Amino acid sequence: MKRANSIIEIFKKQVMESPNNVGLVTDFSNYSYDEIDKNSDKVADELLRNNVVKGDFISVIMHRSEKMLFAILGILKVGAVYVPISREFPEERTDYILKDTDSKIVIVDGDINLNNTIFTLVANDDFFKRELNSKVSIPLINGDDPLYCIYTSGTTGVPKGVVNTNLGCINRISWMQEEYPINNNDRILQKTNYIFDVSVWELFWWFFTGASCVLLEDGEQGNPEKIYRKIIEEKITVTHFVPTMLSEYLNYLEDNSIEDSSNLKWIFSSGEPLLPEYSSRFYKLSKGTLVNLYGPTEASIDVTHYKVSGEESQIPIGVPIKNMQVVIADPKTLKICDEGKKGEIFILGVGLAKGYLNNPAKNAEAFLNNPFGTGRAYRTGDFGYVKNGLIYYVGRKDDQIKINGYRVDLNEILFHLKKFDSIDDVRIIYTKEVVNTLKVYFISKEKIEEESIRNYLQTKLPKYMVPHEYYQLDKFPITLNGKLDKKKLLELSNSKLKYLQNYTDKLDEKQKAIYNSLALSLGKQDIDLNKNYISLGGDSMKAIRAVSILRKNGFNCTIKQILTSNKIIDLCQNIVEDTSEFEDDITPYGSVINTPIIKLFKKYQMQHPGHFNQIRSKTEENLNVGQIKKVLFNLARIHPELTAIFLKNGTLTIENSPFSNLEIIDRRSDQELDWKKELDKLLTDGKLEFHSNEQLFKVVVFEMSNKCLLLFIAHHLIIDEISWKNIFDDFDQLGKNILINSDYEDHKTVGTSFRSWSYFLESYKKDFVNSSEFKYWKNLNEEFFELNKNLNQLTITEVAEPVVNITQKISSISSLKKIIDGSQYTILDLILLLLKKALQKNKNIEKVPLLVESHGRHDFSGKLRIENTVGWFTSFYPLILTKESTTEEGLFKIHQQIKSIPNDGIGYGLSFDNLNFIMPHFLFNFFGEITEDNNIQYVKDFFKYEKNEINFINMHPMKIDVMILNGDVTISIEAQQRFYSQKVLKKIVDEIISETLKLENTEVNEVKIEVDEGIDFDDFSNILDKFN
Structure with missing residues (x-):
């Protein structure tokens, strides 16, 4: 069969084959292949009317929606190149991209202010309502023709536009279909922001085989609860997670005790190293297959793959995909490395980008005349090695990092920081102490408020590139050999937190609980009450974690509330307690279904099953015998399990009857008690053993001259350590209430009954x-x-x-x-x-x-x-x-x-x-x-x-x-x-x-190998060598 030359040719072929199949699913509508085709024709027609020709660059600034997809397909139908731009980009960055691409038109889906004279096509609901009577004629498109241009972080302070081709994209998705096949019953979740290249296969793969594309609501890609619901409700079979987000998704499943009952069969992960702990947790919760992918934007999304088993101690990036080659070579001599030796990763093959737009110097540096064969080779700046035929990634040699999957060049941030008035010198350190954090250290003769620096950077950089913490110093610490002492810098920033502990003195108990929960979500012990959550290193994923911790501690709040609040102190004052009333659907009284631990108890086949008990004693100096009886009566109403009996047929049953298993022993002539003697007598009299149809909780009260000594005996079937704590806490509280009011009765419930738990x-x-x-x-x-x-x-x-x-x-x-x-x-x-x-x-x-x-x-x-x-x-x-x-x-x-x-x-x-x-x-x-x-x-x-x-x-x-x-x-x-x-x-x-x-007498250190982006690559290699 003749291979298609363009992505749009594959789409049109599928429209012909299955025009009525559902191709696109949104929260509000489903669109057939034919409807998608006709709506994208409307965009293509408008572009042609405005003299767009093959090879022109067309920018797109839209929310994730059906209109976004119609716009992209419409651009491809005229042979143009789509350039995705985030609505959240600062104006300066957007203007630069529009000028650098010389965009002929920018397509938007609503009002947006642009500082230029480029023609704007507003593709809103009214636009798509109009009729189009003629078919759009698609020009001849070759495999080498450009398809899309995605901008990545740049070393010189401005982003770089990477131009990828139709052929590279077709090769990448065709390989995916061969290696991890889907059919017309599959549903791909499109949730990656379209400014990142993972979105490309999410947007196009489905029409290679007649499947469906399901759009996640715009802005919810960081919300694991919304993702989970969408996966379940729409029967998603294919999705992608950056490893950090995969961990948050697994946290959500674990925190909410959810067994993943989804239809997911392929779960792809890329963007940053996939940790073994994520994969092992994944396979405990999911029936799908986890695949680790690796590849830079400069090579059509991904170039290697590895099917993860969940048992690896280190997860490789795997082997090259079809028609691509990966070479590990010495970065200086370009000599191919022997197996096991670390070197720079070079990529060859049909998936290589055309290059960086308008950047010949960078192209000459990164896209080489292939020193390993014919064609070109792209030098990634990533380092790795080969072991047993598998490629392993170990880190980078430069200042490029990944934060939650976003590619960030620290030099671009430094470029703008150095332009800030009054900053004389500046350094950035990226740490992974508990959470990913960008820290800025700067020297200035004037006092500079960090908010002013942050506000300035927000006009120059995307939100994910704006650093979290700022520290003003008189001078930078240096090592003996004259290098920047990064360890001391980190110590300086940590010591700054000590004074924050004084801030919390004025918080009440509720506010301190909220404060501690927020700090825990940020991976810190102390945080500044006068800063906002984001400035402390928070982001949407950390906010999700914060909500989870707060809910566990009895508070009710939202992700939006945490992210938009001006100060932590405001959150401490405004987050409310969860006061919702709890009602148990199942009565606490009646037969209990055998739980696993009860089944194990029965497997013991004890000769004396009534003698499997726990005993506690309590000294009571405030209550008399009559008051103790009232306490026990109320205690059994709060905890119906104290009236449980074990029937002869082996069934545990909670009786709806008053507590009655009480014995009073008169020792009023005694001031002290010989416990051993008393227990021996109880044992001889059979009073430490329970019988069928007898309440399995017993209290013996020794009434003495100056106090009462209470012996609590409970069969293990109804008790555990936490239960004892609950019993004594409630006993003491009831005692206090009865001393105040002798007629006091308690009708409260404690929550879910044990019988309800068994059901x-x-x-x-x-x-x-x-x-x-x-x-x-x-x-x-x-x-x-x-x-x-x-x-x-x-x-x-x-x-x-x-x-x-x-x-x-x-x-x-x-x-x-x-x-x-x-x-x-x-x-x-x-x-x-x-x-x-x-x-x-x-x-x-x-x-x-x-x-x-x-x-x-x-x-x-x-x-x-x-x-x-x-x-x-x-x-x-x-x-x-x-x-x-x-x-x-x-x-x-x-x-x-x-x-x-x-x-x-x-x-x-x-x-x-x-x-x-x-x-x-x-x-x-x-x-x-x-x-x-x-x-x-x-x-x-x-x-x-x-x-x-x-x-x-x-x-x-x-x-x-x-x-x-x-x-x-x-x-x-x-x-x-x-x-x-x-x-x-x-x-x-x-x-x-x-x-x-x-x-x-031994210091125990953690066993942990982790890339610290503040370490030079050569230093890191030396560290790794110690483990290899």
Whole structure:
């Protein structure tokens, strides 16, 4: 079949083949191929009437809409070149582009002020209503004829116009269709701003195959919620994300507990390096395929590709596309580099641009007579290397960077800064501390307000190029060899924040909570109350994150509110609390559907299932027995779960009845109590065990002469650590209320009931086996099953006692914090590393399979309120810990594993019915930091009373609990003596303590390789060499 010479020829061919198919979808209308053709004819006809001829440049300044697409296709129909210009560009930049291209006409869709005499075609609704009786005759267009001209940031202070051809674009999209095919049922989301070249394939690929193009509402390309809704509602199958925006999209899915149920099959990512953590998170949430693309504007969009698996430690940019060649060569000698050696990336092939418009000097520098063969070669300024046939990108040699996918040349910003009155000298540093930030350091004899510099730059540069922070100095710090000391510059800017802490003294608690949320979204601890969000480094994506954090903290606000507010102090004063009333749709009373943790409980097949309890004690000096009864009555109304019973048929049921499981023991003749004696008596009398149809929450009140001592006993089926906190918080508040008003009654609800939670999980589980999350757990469980099968082979068969246990302090929390201070790692990461090493040594194994318990209170829908609910919410998931060569590597691997667990691990429990089950050998639970109230005790001596040891025979061979109690990090290990002796447990604990002491004298650094754009390339290469 004859290959088309032009993009418009391909479009016309598809119009002939499928005139009535839907080609374009907007928020308000659908347009068939024939309708698109006729509307674009109207634009072409008007251009011809105004003497536009083939090769003329036509500028477009329009919103994303059907009119924008009609205008671009109309330009192509007369053989002209379209030049996209953002409506947000400063006038100076727009004027420059119009003059540089010598645009014959500029097409707009509404009122716009232009400082020139170029003819303006207003392509509004009225324009497209008129009838056109004649067909437009398309001139002969060759593959080498220009198609579009996109402007990128320029070193000399002015942007560069890159002219690309029909042939380059056809080659690029034809390759895409061959490698990642779509058909007439596919729908491509067009959301990239048309001033960036990714928009080119979004705007044209669909008509290569009869598919549809769906336009995202203009201005919403940075809003993950809108993107997600559009993807779902319009059944999008193909889309693109800059990696930064991909991360924000994944944040949205994770924060709102959304399992991506979309039809997406191809998700392309380009514009900046794609991090492995993004891809691993992506595959936990999406069923589609992620593809990493690389290519400069000067080479028809993209020149390499790589299909990402989600398991890479470093993601390559891949291999060249069809009819393109990539060469890695020494930037000075142009000698091709051997595999593994870093060099500059050169691009060859039919996709190369014609060059920079009106810029022969830059063309001579960048577009070379091909030193590697025939034709031309484009030197990118990017550096990379080849390994196993794949190309890897490592950075740049110049001052060109990418911010959220936008190409920015720091020299263009410097060019304008040096022209600002009174600035004597200036430097810019780009950092990736937590968020991408441009920092300006300048010297001036006069005091200059940073707002005046920012306002000036906004008249010269696009918004994404205007720096975030400005620092006026007397002189620049220099190193011993006379170079700019960038490290000291960054220290200076960080020290400037110290005085900001004083600003927050006048904020009330609500305002401080808002302040802290905004600072967190910016990746900072302290921010200036008198600056606006954008000037502090904020942008739309960070604002989205801010809204998410604020909502979690009980506040209601919008992205627009954050971005348009003049000062942070205004936001602190004006953001309101979320006061919407919550109503649970499901009654809290009735049978509870078995949750994953209840199913696990049943799998234990305990000989005494009524003796699986937790006990807490409380000293009460203010309330008498009568008042305590009233408190408990109200407590059970607030938390209906306290009236739960376990029926003989194995069903957990919440009864709509008053709390009744209360025993009063008269000890008014005593001032102190012998706890051991009392507990032994309760145990002997069977009062620490629950029976069928008995309320699973019991309170024993010892009424003494000067106080009451309360013993709270709860079956684990209705309780967890967070539940205990909720119970005691509400107990104390109710006590205060009853002391004030003896007739006080509480009718409030705490939010989502545990019964409602069980119904929600059952609903969520319905299609779970078809999700990518289920596949994740299924694959992990296969290895977990095999590892546990080997470990569960008995080594000891005859024992005197069924269970052995040990409880011991291993360190202080302050000592452990010092080990990881300044790194990304958590106390949990460190404890898991210490435990893993001890178990590996003791069991002589490389892999340690832990079943890890977690709090499980994860709101999948964004509509649940389970923080204050009483119930056993615990989730559990497998974690396989492997060997490492260094402490840093071990911490890094564990940290990444935990970070990658989807939805707090609750999906593993939901997968239970469809997985091979074996009793996990090691059960691990980290309780975190438990602070004892003076009157409430987590009494370690209660341990042996909390469950009958014989129950443990059918459970895990080893159960490990770690908690931080009153500043001490304590480990409790309980083990079946069929597997472990007391001596072995002691060895394990001693090994943990020994490893802890070693680490307390060691500085732990993060394992992180990241390009710092402030480092010279040669320095960066030396750093990389240490890792290669």
